[in-house]
Amino acid sequence: MPLAARFYELRVQKGLSQHDLAERTGFHTTYISRLENGEVIPSCQTLDVFAGAFDVPLYQLFYDREPPRTRWLTPHPSLEELAERPAGAQPDAGLVKRVKIAFHELASLLH
Numbered sequence: 877m878p879l880a881a882r883f884y885e886l887r888v889q890k891g892l893s894q895h896d897l898a899e900r901t902g903f904h905t906t907y908i909s910r911l912e913n914g915e916v917i918p919s920c921q922t923l924d925v926f927a928g929a930f931d932v933p934l935y936q937l938f939y940d941r942e943p944p945r946t947r948w949l950t951p952h953p954s955l956e957e958l959a960e961r962p963a964g965a966q967p968d969a970g971l972v973k974r975v976k977i978a979f980h981e982l983a984s985l986l987h
Contacts, residue, residue, distance in 0.1 A: 880914035882937060886930045887912070900929035 887897055894905045894912075901908075902925070910916045918926070927934040956973065 878914060879918075879938065880912050882940065883908075883926065884912045885940070886932065886937070890930055897926075897929060901925050 887894070892900075894908045897903075897908050898905045903922075907916065911918060923937055924934060927937055930937075
């Protein structure tokens with residue numbers, strides 16, 4: 877489905893007028909009309925604003941179904957699970973976990 881049609885479809889699904897969407901996004905109704913007619917190509921930042929206004933994840937502006945399953949991907953243990961393994965199994969996991977904790981502590985000090 878073209879992006880223009882998807883924007884129109886989402887707006888109608890959410891029960892929004894172009895004016896409502898303009899208020900939510902800060903874009904003029906003329907821009908929204910041109911977007912829905914395929915006359916403009918929005919930037920990535922603009923797409924993010926519209927995803928927020930539609931209250932949908934960004935991918936749903938392009939893909940109208942649920943995301944494909946990732947069953948073919950091998951599940952990986954978390955960093956915490958790796959750190960709990962014996963040292964010979966994952967020698968760097970403990971170090972990475974300590975670095976992660978240090979970064980979180982540093983980030984909390986900066987905020």
